[in-house]
Amino acid sequence: MLELLSGFIVELRNAGLPVSLTENLDAMHAISHIPLEDREAFKYALGATLVKNNAHWRSFETVFEVYFSLRGSEYSISENGEGSIEDFLQQMQDAQMQGEGNGGAGGMDGLTPEELMNILMNALMNGDQAMMRALAKQAVQRFAGMEPGRPVGGTYYLYRTLRNLDLDGMLDKLMDASKQEVGGDLTKLEERLEKDEYNSRIEQFKQEVEAEIRRRLVADRGAEAMAKTLRKPLPEDVEFMHASRDEMQNLKKSLQPLTRKLAARLARKRRHGRKGPLDFRNTVRHSLAYGGVPAEPKFKYPRPAKPELIVIADISGSVAAFARFTLMLVYAISNQFSKVRAFVFIDGIDEVTDYFKKTEDITEAIHRINTEADVIWVDGHSDYGHAFEVFWDKWGKEINPKSTVLLLGDARNNYHASQAWVIKEIRQKARHVYWLNPEPRSYWNTGDSIVGEYGSHTDGVYECRNLRQLEAFVEKLA
Amino acid sequence: MDPRFESVQAVRDGLKAVNYLADEGIAGVAFLADRLGKPVLVEGPAGTGKTQLAKSIAEMTGAKLIRLQCYEGLDESKALYEWNYKKQLLRIQADRGSDSWEDIHDDIFGSEFLLTRPLLEAITSKEPVVLLIDEVDRVEVETEALLLEILSEYQVSIPELGTIEATQIPLVFLTSNNTRELSEALKRRCLFLHVDYPQMEREKEIVLTKVPGVTEMLADQITRIVRSIRQLDLKKSPSVSETLDWARTLVLLGVDTIDAEQAKETLHVLLKYQSDIAKAAKELSDD
Numbered sequence: 001m002l003e004l005l006s007g008f009i010v011e012l013r014n015a016g017l018p019v020s021l022t023e024n025l026d027a028m029h030a031i032s033h034i035p036l037e038d039r040e041a042f043k044y045a046l047g048a049t050l051v052k053n054n055a056h057w058r059s060f061e062t063v064f065e066v067y068f069s070l071r072g073s074e075y076s077i078s079e080n081g082e083g084s085i086e087d088f089l090q091q092m093q094d095a096q097m098q099g100e101g102n103g104g105a106g107g108m109d110g111l112t113p114e115e116l117m118n119i120l121m122n123a124l125m126n127g128d129q130a131m132m133r134a135l136a137k138q139a140v141q142r143f144a145g146m147e148p149g150r151p152v153g154g155t156y157y158l159y160r161t162l163r164n165l166d167l168d169g170m171l172d173k174l175m176d177a178s179k180q181e182v183g184g185d186l187t188k189l190e191e192r193l194e195k196d197e198y199n200s201r202i203e204q205f206k207q208e209v210e211a212e213i214r215r216r217l218v219a220d221r222g223a224e225a226m227a228k229t230l231r232k233p234l235p236e237d238v239e240f241m242h243a244s245r246d247e248m249q250n251l252k253k254s255l256q257p258l259t260r261k262l263a264a265r266l267a268r269k270r271r272h273g274r275k276g277p278l279d280f281r282n283t284v285r286h287s288l289a290y291g292g293v294p295a296e297p298k299f300k301y302p303r304p305a306k307p308e309l310i311v312i313a314d315i316s317g318s319v320a321a322f323a324r325f326t327l328m329l330v331y332a333i334s335n336q337f338s339k340v341r342a343f344v345f346i347d348g349i350d351e352v353t354d355y356f357k358k359t360e361d362i363t364e365a366i367h368r369i370n371t372e373a374d375v376i377w378v379d380g381h382s383d384y385g386h387a388f389e390v391f392w393d394k395w396g397k398e399i400n401p402k403s404t405v406l407l408l409g410d411a412r413n414n415y416h417a418s419q420a421w422v423i424k425e426i427r428q429k430a431r432h433v434y435w436l437n438p439e440p441r442s443y444w445n446t447g448d449s450i451v452g453e454y455g456s457h458t459d460g461v462y463e464c465r466n467l468r469q470l471e472a473f474v475e476k477l478a
Numbered sequence: 479m480d481p482r483f484e485s486v487q488a489v490r491d492g493l494k495a496v497n498y499l500a501d502e503g504i505a506g507v508a509f510l511a512d513r514l515g516k517p518v519l520v521e522g523p524a525g526t527g528k529t530q531l532a533k534s535i536a537e538m539t540g541a542k543l544i545r546l547q548c549y550e551g552l553d554e555s556k557a558l559y560e561w562n563y564k565k566q567l568l569r570i571q572a573d574r575g576s577d578s579w580e581d582i583h584d585d586i587f588g589s590e591f592l593l594t595r596p597l598l599e600a601i602t603s604k605e606p607v608v609l610l611i612d613e614v615d616r617v618e619v620e621t622e623a624l625l626l627e628i629l630s631e632y633q634v635s636i637p638e639l640g641t642i643e644a645t646q647i648p649l650v651f652l653t654s655n656n657t658r659e660l661s662e663a664l665k666r667r668c669l670f671l672h673v674d675y676p677q678m679e680r681e682k683e684i685v686l687t688k689v690p691g692v693t694e695m696l697a698d699q700i701t702r703i704v705r706s707i708r709q710l711d712l713k714k715s716p717s718v719s720e721t722l723d724w725a726r727t728l729v730l731l732g733v734d735t736i737d738a739e740q741a742k743e744t745l746h747v748l749l750k751y752q753s754d755i756a757k758a759a760k761e762l763s764d765d
Contacts, residue, residue, distance in 0.1 A: 033513040044506040052665040
């Protein structure tokens, strides 16, 4: 047990979770108070002692599932694992069949795919959890085509299984069925609620399938090998440029608490910064308490000027996600700046400040940028040179010594003219010019990237591959 | 010291008896907190019953609840202890001339002149205590250090008096709305519990136990609609307490089944931002 637990903790650390020695000891203490056969309690005992940040919970869960998965003959990949689960399955199925008036049936192995789909639909309809679990097992066995020792990731099997089940079609069928049940149409509200219900059940089923695949893989390959392939980066370490759709969702979710924290921290920094000059009036007033002796000097609160921010972002395909996150972050803490203006470009450039002013909802503003902003000049491939030139002509005179200019993009210019003189001019007028590049530093200045040429005219080029780096930069800025 | 709870299930049942529906995780962590004698750091969105958890545990175990509300500028004299200067002055003046300096010096720094504040009170109390340190994320990072000694050793060191150790180990709950990252030192000393919006079934049960006069059907509808709303991209998702408010409103209005129109009219109970209300109303009616 001790060995397993220490392996588990090493893997947690590998996944990026900070687990200290005392936390390790706490975990050992904790599980001695918990009945080991209670898997859920065991999980929470470990979770409470080892994971101190909710964003890390998912990573923890994955590692936990791998290390403490249910193992036994019935989970082996080969199909001759007849165990109590099979009997249970049969019982369930008999009950199901009788309900449909279909009569006796053999094992689930003998079913045609159509019959299997029908059972699944019924299970989803009634929210029958035990049945869903049994079906997930069956589906994996039948459709995933797993072979012992085959070096394929779990996602491949998941994809194969789900493709055969056609769950999207299932949702439509479920909706139709529930309409028939009521007899007549549902109101919009009812329809929506039903749909959410079925969606959550289907999601649950998918998770069952995923868990089943993982169990089988672990049984085949052993925990350590699996943990390595399943290891997921923490949300703040996910790279903007290569995030999958799921990871994007997670990023978005973790952005909000992050901005809240950032805003609170900045406000505090502003208030509690160094002391200002002596406040004469206040000092004299307080001196009365000491008989006219100014024993307690009072100082004015410092009120540092808030910078004016001009964001110029490349929103072409490759870096769109990065621009979106930076704009969201900047606007979420826009009260830390006296003014924020936003420009977006691909090969043409357009001001989008108004989109943010009109609505409180940042996501909607971002959506409008993507659909309405006029950023295409010729062919819709990034042309930094032209965009900068137009910017200088149209808005260049509005840059003043209070403004900080933020340039976002990978500086992949498709071999157009760089027009780096614009940046040089901007820098002479503005307080600061920074360039944020979402590419890893080692890629800079390779191929058509000319970040070095632009960078030499700025106050600094920063690598911003993930939320952590972005947060650090924004804090420095405000 | 005897453990307070028999098993995880006992915690769960006990909490249920005082109308707090805990899930596996909450009950498990509360159980461990007692067995390991460690504080619990409860984190999660506002209005999910973090403070209520501490209150319910206190009610369940029949312990006294001592609460320290944190805010910016909280300091030692408000959290731990303070010397009662006026009383000390009086003492010195009362027998001027009679006592020698040593006597007075030892005398005025006795426990008689000590004003206990919540933290000190919690560990010196004779009866069982549940200590709730509310919204610990509001104090500055430096002030957090005040809590460290009491959280790990259950003792308070007073320079003039020595170390006061706990007569009994209180159950300690710290809550945080996560407006800033707490220091590693604090996190390390605590068990961590994240309380999120509950699953639909649990929320329905909560509505049923907390709102008198609500029908099973209505509760079901309410929680389903709330779940739909939580899936939207909102500034502030409705919390459990707002769900309860909404349920009470609907019961007061004598509503049996909610249609889109009624839902729209009472949305302002559930959501607190105009833009959120507009968005949810749009989603709930014909889209």
